[in-house]
Amino acid sequence: MQKFILILALITIFYSCKQQNSDTFVFKKKIERKQPKSISFHFENTKQWLNQNPSSMELKIVRAVNRTDKNHLTKMDSILIPGDLSGDIVFYLPFPLEVPYLLPVNKIIFFSYPTQTFAAYENGELIYAGPTNMGRKNDPTPTGLFFTNWKAERTTSTFNDEWDLRWNFNIANKVGVGWHQYELPGYPASHSCLRLQEKDAKYLYTWADQWILKDDQNILFKGTPVIIFGKYDFDAPKPWLQLANNPKALNISPSEIENITKPYLETILLEQRKKEKSAQ
Known part of the structure; x- marks a missing residue:
């Protein structure tokens, strides 16, 4: 009996290792999340x-829903509030x-221009998300x-040396675009960078x-892939205001993420393999 158990254990280890070295991927253990009973939104007087x-x-959720921060929330006359917080x-x-198409991608970050939100995924599972304020009309954030690349816990803006940028990545x-902590007025207002609340900027900075x-002129391998996508209609009302009438109005589907990622997947996996190879 003991001999049988030993053989069974060895077979299990063999197939486990074989699966890890194959092109077959499975979701990691799902993150436990507390789901609200329903999703709806309505407007309320801020004060x-x-x-x-x-x-x-509740404050964190409402700030995220309104794409703003603590200071600017109090300046708004009315705000969007979820019915169940x-x-x-x-x-x-x-x-x-979850996005099954992203299973082979160890890490990736998406920034959505039309919804002014970001999301970080590990092997297809959403691990972090939040609001952002991206480039204003005259200085749009580049997409693609x-x-x-490099990061700095504190640096100075290239547009104004009086602007102190925290958790800059x-x-x-060449064009000086990155994410960092800075004020979020609740609409695209930056000079092309990706503004974040401090807790979000710090999380992505670490993650x-x-x-x-390789040397001053050559890159051994690149960092975490970041895809910025979509367009923002600067002449229309804030897109998230639609949520009061249709709580699913801005939803991004797994198939949409797949279509956005597909043109870049080969490049992403190539850089990932370079990194994995250098770690061996």
Whole structure:
């Protein structure tokens, strides 16, 4: 009996290792999330709602829904409020929780221009999401595939040396585009960079990988892939205001993420293999 158990254990280990070295991927253990009973949105007077003493988590959700930060929320006359605030923040934002097409991709970040939100995935599973304020009309954020390059916990803006940027992570070195903490007025207002709340900027700063340089002129392998997609209609009302009439108006489907990623997947996996090979 003991001999049989030993043989069975060896077979199990063999096939487990074989699967890890094959092109077959499976989702990691799913993150436990608290889902609200329903998703709906309505408008409320800002001061009246704040006077109800919402919890810190409720405040975080409402700021994300309105694509703004603590200081700018209080300046708004009315704000969008979810009918049920008991869930995790990802349920109030448009990105899907799972994207099977991204299973072979270890890490990737998406920034959606039309919804002013971002999402980070590991092997197809959403692990973090939040609001962003991207490039204004005269200084739009470039779209397409980028990779994280260098980072700095504190740096100075190239547009104004009085602007202090925290948790800055560059994604387009030649044009100076990256994400960082800065004020979120609730609409695209930056000079092409990706503005984030401090907690979100710090999380991505720690989570994403820097590039590795071979020398001053050559890159050994690039950092974490970042895809910026879509267009923002600067002449129309804020897109998320539609949620009051249709809570699914901004939802991004797994198939949409697949279509956005497909033109870049070969490049993404090539850079990923370079990194894996260098770690061996």
